[in-house]
Every structure is written in structure tokens, then in C-alpha cells.
Amino acid sequence: MSDGAIRTSGLRREFPRRKDQPRVALAGLDLEIPAGEVHGLLGPNGAGKTTLCKILSTVLLPSGGQAFVDGCDVVAQAAAVRPRIGIVLGGERGLYTRLTARQNLRYWAAMYGRGGRAGQLLADRLLDRVGLLDRADERVETYSRGMKQRVHLARGLVGDPRVLILDEPTVGMDPVAAREFRALVGELRAERRTVLLTTHDMAEAEAVCDRVSLIDGGRLLGTADPRTIGGWLGAFEHVDVTGAPAAVLAQVETLPGVSGVTELGSGRHRIETDRSGATQAVLEVLVAAGLTRLSTGTATLEEVYLKVIGERGLLV
16 A cells, blocks of 8 residues: 555556567556646557556556555455546547537446446546637537547546556647646646646746656656756856867866767867866866857756667657
8 A cells, every 4th residue: 555646656568579579668667646636648659657657557468566546456456446436548538529529428427337427527628728618519420639638638537547647648639738737737736636747848847847757768768857857967067158269178188088079060179078077177278278159058858868768769
């Protein structure tokens, strides 16, 4: 049992192969998410994010370890877990595309015991919440990908879940719809719902998440709030300079802690550091050379992601 909304302990999932060793999707994952938190899960394709979501939603059995949702074991108490969660996996899975959005939601409401007038009111309220009420009587097959994703979001809320699992929820959304989604997540937080959000979008994670976990190869690399994750690699800073002679750049490149010099165009270069104090040494050399068009910056969450995991599978 757990006081948190989501907890995993030594969670493993392997997928057998005919001749080779099993593919390990989750390799002893330990994760704890308290109630009322919006938690981001970042990782490249194949990191294990979707596998984790499927296990937490009782769709997939783990190969080992344990997972709890709202204090209930997802294997031993699967029937108790299901009413507590809403899950949005995206794509067209689970959508009846020849029905309208309103008909889809009324059907799902009936599955939760909300038929008749109650189901109609619930469907309209949720469609309004995701910005689709004016298109409610159009067939889902006519919707754009982003609109279908919003139907998924509405579906995830039909059962009034305390824990909402969103797997890449803004894929296919235009910028306006994505911004509205972020506002919706803020409303869910205000309602003290727990949200687990998987994403490749660094800006999205920074905008809506209370904490972020980095995952790769089925292993948890670390968990913190987005700004703290940037602080983990605080030594990874950069200095942008304009008009630096080649000789000065060559001198800077030999300084301890300078990891590289990149040309940005229009006479600008970026000098990257990976050691505490290196940025100050770079600035001293540049200023001594009479260069004044300088700016410094710290690592963004995207840069942290790239440093920790690498560029595999990153979509921004």
C-alpha cells in the first residue's frame, strides 16, 4: 500500500523474443507520485513510458515488481484500480469514428452508469471543457488528429478519475489547442487530481509539470521539478559572443571546462561549458580581448534532456 497516488517498486516488464534475449521495457523502475501532482515523464521512443502507462492502467501485466494506484495493487486489485483512473493513449484507439463526439461520450458515460439525461449533460459539459461543443454533432471521422485527441481527453474524464494518465496527449494538436490543453491541466491540478503526463515536448513539461522524471532504457534517471533538473547540469552553461577573432576562439577552446565552440552564423559563436567556474574563465578571456557583445545562459530542460539521454527520439 502507499499514501501516494502512484507508486512503483522494482517494476519490470520484459517482452519475449523467439531467438534473442527478451526485450526489457522496464528494468526495476522505482517511482512515487503524490496525490494532486502533475508529473511529467520524459524519455526517447522506447524508453518505457507507454509500457508504464499500460501497467498502471491494468492493460498490461508486469513481469516483476509492484505498482500501486491510489493505494491499490494494479495486479491483485485491478478491479479497484480501474474506477480510479482515466487514461488517454491517443491515436484512434477507443474512438468510434462513425459516431459523433457527443454520441461517443454518451456511450462512455452509460458505461459508467450515467445514462439518459445525466449522460447527455455530462457529455456536453466535457465537450465544452475541451473546446468541442460546437462540433459535438459531427462524426469523429471528420475530425483532425488534434480534435480526436481532445475527444480522448474528454473520454478520460468521463469517470471523474482521481488519477489521469496522459500518454503524449498533445500529439497532433495545433498550438492553440495545445495551449488550451495546458490550461485544462491547470484546472485538473486545482481539483487535486493526479496527472501522469508522458511527453517529448520540453516546453510542455516546463509549463504544466510540478515534477519531471527522466527515463531511458526502462530505468529512472532522476526526478525533480523542471528547474531543479536544469540545476543538476548547472555546469552546462553557454556564452554567446559576436565578432570574436579566430585566435581568441582557439584560445577559449583550450580552457578547462570548455566542451565546444559552435558557429551560429552572422559572426556569432556559442561557447559551451561543462564545469563549474568555466564560464567565468571564458568571460575573462573574451572581455580582455575587447569583446563586449556577450550573453550567457544556463541549460534549459531540453538541453538537460539532450545531455542526459542524448538526441535519440527527441521531438520538439
